[in-house]
Amino acid sequence: MNDTKILGSPRQEIEAAINRSDLQKLLMISGLLHGHFCPYSALGVKAAARAMREMAARSEGMEELVAIVETNNCFSDGVQIVTGCSFGNNGLIYKDFGKTAFTLAKRTGNGIRISVKPGRIREEYSPEVSELWEKVVIKRSANEAETKRLKELWAKLSFQVLEIPDEEVLDIRKVNVEIPSYARIFASVTCSVCGESIMEPRARVKDGKYVCLPCSGQSYYQLTGDGISVSD
Numbered sequence: 001m002n003d004t005k006i007l008g009s010p011r012q013e014i015e016a017a018i019n020r021s022d023l024q025k026l027l028m029i030s031g032l033l034h035g036h037f038c039p040y041s042a043l044g045v046k047a048a049a050r051a052m053r054e055m056a057a058r059s060e061g062m063e064e065l066v067a068i069v070e071t072n073n074c075f076s077d078g079v080q081i082v083t084g085c086s087f088g089n090n091g092l093i094y095k096d097f098g099k100t101a102f103t104l105a106k107r108t109g110n111g112i113r114i115s116v117k118p119g120r121i122r123e124e125y126s127p128e129v130s131e132l133w134e135k136v137v138i139k140r141s142a143n144e145a146e147t148k149r150l151k152e153l154w155a156k157l158s159f160q161v162l163e164i165p166d167e168e169v170l171d172i173r174k175v176n177v178e179i180p181s182y183a184r185i186f187a188s189v190t191c192s193v194c195g196e197s198i199m200e201p202r203a204r205v206k207d208g209k210y211v212c213l214p215c216s217g218q219s220y221y222q223l224t225g226d227g228i229s230v231s232d
Contacts, residue, residue, distance in 0.1 A: 011059065011084055018052050018082065023162040030081040034074060036151060037158040039121045040100065043169065044078020047114040050166055051104040052082060054112050059084030063091055063182050066105050070097040072223060075116070090183035096228045105177050113175045121161060121169075129153045191215055 009015070017025040026045045027037065034041045048067075051057070059065045067085035069076040069092065076094075079102050085091030105111030132150040135142040142150070166172065188197045192209035204216040213220045219231050 009060065014082065014084070015058060018049050021049065021053070023049060024159060026082055027078075027158060027162060030078050033081055034077040037155040038074050039154070039158050039161045040074035041078040042158040042161040043100070043116055043121070044075040044102075045082055046078070046162060046166065047075075047102065047116070047170055048079045048082035048104070050170065050172065051102075051112045051114055054172075055104060055106065055110075057083075057104065057106065059091070061086070061089035061091060063089070064107060066091055066093060066107075066179055068093040068095060068103040068105070068177065070095050070099040070101045072096075072225070072227060073100065075100045076102070093180070094223070094228075098227065103175060103177060105175075105179055107179055109176050109179055111175050111177050113173055115171045117169055117171055119169070121157070126153060126157050129157055 014026065014029060016022075017029070023042075023045055026049055027042055030041055030045050031037055057065055061084055065083060065085055067079055067083045069079055072094065080086050080092060083091070083104060085104075087094075099115060101113065101115035103111050103113040129150065132142065132146055132153065136147050136150045161169070187200045189200050189203050189210045190196070191198055191203070191212040192206075193211050193215035196212060198210065198212045202213060203210045204213065204218060205211070206216055221228055222231055
């Protein structure tokens with residue numbers, strides 16, 4: 001493998017697309033994570049690209065940038081791809097507000113919050129999509145042809161959303177937020193029951209030995225499509 005490729009930024013293609021406002025390219029890349037094209041991941045791409053340009057920001061995944069997302073829907077996948085902030089690199093903060101919005105901030109606390117304006121994109125721009133959405137996604141009662149048709153229209157609508165002027169669909173304002181300290185590095189311990197490695201602050205002690213949460217029988221937090229909940 002070429003050493004230049006190894007040493008160069010893996011985000012070069014994304015950064016170049018941000019700089020030239022190539023939202024179509026960014027949406028294509030976001031599809032690698034999201035698995036399909038939809039207008040809400042497109043809105044995430046659109047919002048994140050605007051924030052990155054406004055702040056002249058670059059991300060190397062070293063917590064120099066923080067993205068605070070307020071929803072766990074499709075929008076957040078577009079945000080993660082474009083900003084380079086993710087759970088894995090500790091650059092993503094999730095607030096379970098249920099709002100299609102996010103804040104991009106530098107470590108100074110200076111940032112931009114962008115929210116999607118009220119309005120139902122799928123109904124306003126394609127009534128057929130709205131009807132199919134109800135059958136395919138809400139009621140899970142669609143046949144194969146209807147599901148295929150929704151995917152086709154959904155993809156088409158996604159790229160149409162990119163052409164809408166930002167001010168028509170996005171509310172953009174400068175903010176100042178409190179940024180958490182850099183992520184701490186914790187020691188690992190071994191569960192005495194299953195033998196797997198655990199981050200020490202997530203371990204519990206049972207009969208004087210470390211155990212993981214599943215083996216402890218205690219409840220724990222989990223993030224599902226419904227948001228954050230406590231396990232039974």
